[in-house]
Amino acid sequence: MPSRRERANAIRALSMDAVQKANSGHPGAPMGMADIAEVLWHDYLKHNPANPEWADRDRFVLSNGHGSMLIYSLLHLSGYDLSIEDLKNFRQLHSKTPGHPELGYAPGVETTTGPLGQGIANAVGMAVAEKVLAAQFNRPGHNIVDHNTYVFLGDGCMMEGISHEVCSLAGTLGLNKLVAFYDDNGISIDGEVHGWFTDDTPARFESYGWQVIRNVDGHDAEEIRTAIETARNSDKPTLICCKTIIGFGSPNKQGKEECHGAALGADEIALTRAELNWPHAPFEIPADIAAEWNAREAGAKRESEWDSRFAAYAAAFPELAAEFKRRMAGDLPEQFAQGVAAYLSSVTEKAETIASRKASQNTLNAFGPLLPEFLGGSADLAGSNLTLWKGCKAISAEDASGNYLHYGVREFGMSAIMNGIALHGGFIPYGATFLVFMEYARNAVRMSALMKQRVIYVFTHDSIGLGEDGPTHQPIEQLASLRMTPNLDMWRPADTLESAIAWKSAVERKDGPSALIFSRQNLPYQAHSADGADKIAKGGYILKDCDGTPELILIATGSEVALAIEAQKVLSEQGRRVRVVSMPCTSRFEAQDAAYREQVLPAAVTARIAIEAAHADYWYKYVGLNGRIIGMTTFGESAPAGQLFELFGFTCAKVVATAQELLAH
Secondary structure: OOOHHHHHHHHHHHHHHHHHHHOOOOOHHHHHHHHHHHHHHHHHOOOOOOOOOOOOOOEEEEOOHHHHHHHHHHHHHHOOOOOHHHHHOOOOOOOOOOOOOOOOOOOOOOOOOOOOOHHHHHHHHHHHHHHHHHHHHOEOOEOOOOOOEEEEEEHHHHHOHHHHHHHHHHHHOOOOOEEEEEEEOOEEOOEEHHHOOOOOHHHHHHHHOOEEEEEEEOOOHHHHHHHHHHHHOOOOOEEEEEEOOOOOOOOOOOOOHHHOOOOOOHHHHHHHHHHOOOOOOOOOOOHHHHHHHOOHHHHHHHHHHHHHHHHHHHHHOHHHHHHHHHHHHOOOOOOHHHHHHHHHHHHHHHOOOEEHHHHHHHHHHHHHHHOOOEEEEEOOOHHHHOOOOOOOOEOOOOOOOOOEEEOOOOHHHHHHHHHHHHHHOOOEEEEEEEHHHHHHHHHHHHHHHHHOOOOEEEEEOOOHHHOOOOOOOOOOOHHHHHHOOOOOEEEOOOOHHHHHHHHHHHHHOOOOOEEEEOOOOEEOOOOOOOOHHHHHOOOOEEEEOOOOOOOEEEEEOOOHHHHHHHHHHHHHHOOOOEEEEEOOOHHHHHOOOHHHHHHHOOOOOOOEEEEEEEEOHHHHHHHOOOOEEEEEOOOOOOOOHHHHHHHOOOOHHHHHHHHHHHHOO
16 A cells, blocks of 8 residues: 555656646645645545545645645646646646636636635635535534535745735634644745744734634644544534645745746656656656545545435425535525515615615615525625615624624735635625725735636725715725726616625626725716616616707716716706716626617717716716716815815816817817
């Protein structure tokens, strides 16, 4: 029978061979963490390579994603649909083995990692989802949700501030099913880290409320096993601090930064093969070692046992079992469409003038009872973002059966945790902060879009209209940044009906995130047509038209739609034919067919003015070089909102004057 070290050396060999063939990659981390991975994957990880989507599988996250050949080697050896040819195509165009683990390429990859620190954040989200789902569905004698989340992370993840945000919260929430392995090899790209990273990391995690297992020899299987056993029996999340040698087995490069991010070279690989007593050809795994690694039979047995337990659960609790299956599939409840229709009718009937953040909360009060999968939250701004609805119950370490997380002042951590919750399945997460503080969370928002996850971002206080808090709190460039993010729907609604449609669209969307942008100040209800809800859902529509062909089109979003309507009235009285187009979601509008887009914005009508209290430059794509934009080109100021709108030109008089000047040419 092959030894543990031989099994671990299979990882090392595949990793260095693939990086060498690609002449690109990071062999050091996979070679250094191979012994830890061998113990975890061979002895503990609950998974089924034939069904990577099994609901009760353990989740494994490689937070130091540059070491991607580690997970690719593990997936191949364990029996996932990842062939040796796939490994040979490492980092090549259209391969299943890109340079960093990417969700949806290789089966078994749970999340996209690469931006350091976000993997551990996603893992915290997965552990949150497991704990909450277990509290909501498990019953005495029926533990259908009972799995662990394991994560590997390195010095870079530890240095990133997001690791503090999420690991602090993980300790507070008592996520005892979360086990993190810290690859403490003392090396980063620039060399030995003691020149810039001297934290007492174990003490830091102990202060968070974690169990910390110090000074584990990351190349001693028995020490690793003992640590994992201790972690699995803890009532806290666990950090296992593993002392490892980067590039283990490379005679001239191990322990040095040279093996972090470059191929070892043919000569060094030959020496490494000799050092590891691995006489096999590149990409060759001996049959006995391959057989020891293959987890398909064991995985099928584990899933079959769970299926039997779930069948007993379904017999005892048929409604709960059906609900669990629905939520894990990501399908919406049957009653959702009917409930939404009734709510939209009431919104139209009330025609309220309120802030769109309040309209958002009203929508949550209507949708929340229909959606037990909602898992909401805010970054310490629940009373300002208005994300609490009547049925909210806070989640705590002692009681995880609720549906609302108080994330604290952790915008980045919140957003990356929501990604993990969405990736786990069973929930639709939403989380909120002020729009300007989206900047703290920016890369996690990008990762939601990159991974096509159903995550809902609620960003309130959307413009200079928030007033006295001043330019530090007044968003300018954020709307453009969000709009230009591929696969992200950004909604900036103008009234209560547009706000409700924005929420409806975000909830119904299964293939990507949505950002919902809401105002602090009151917005008047607009006079919508009978089919207004359907038109709003298209992202851009004719809100108010003129008789005959328009000679001018006013395009606006959010709070500036009311301004456009006011200006249109004045211009109409002057005999001008003016159309007002509300554009709450440009990505949805651009997804419509050419005929609809031409109907709303006829190419022949070149006199156009875009109005938005945010950065002006985005709107050139709609008004062209001959059009005009009333927008922001500077930061804001601290003053009451009305004075700021006057100062920066968001007035009816300014719109009318701009229109007259444009039409005079």
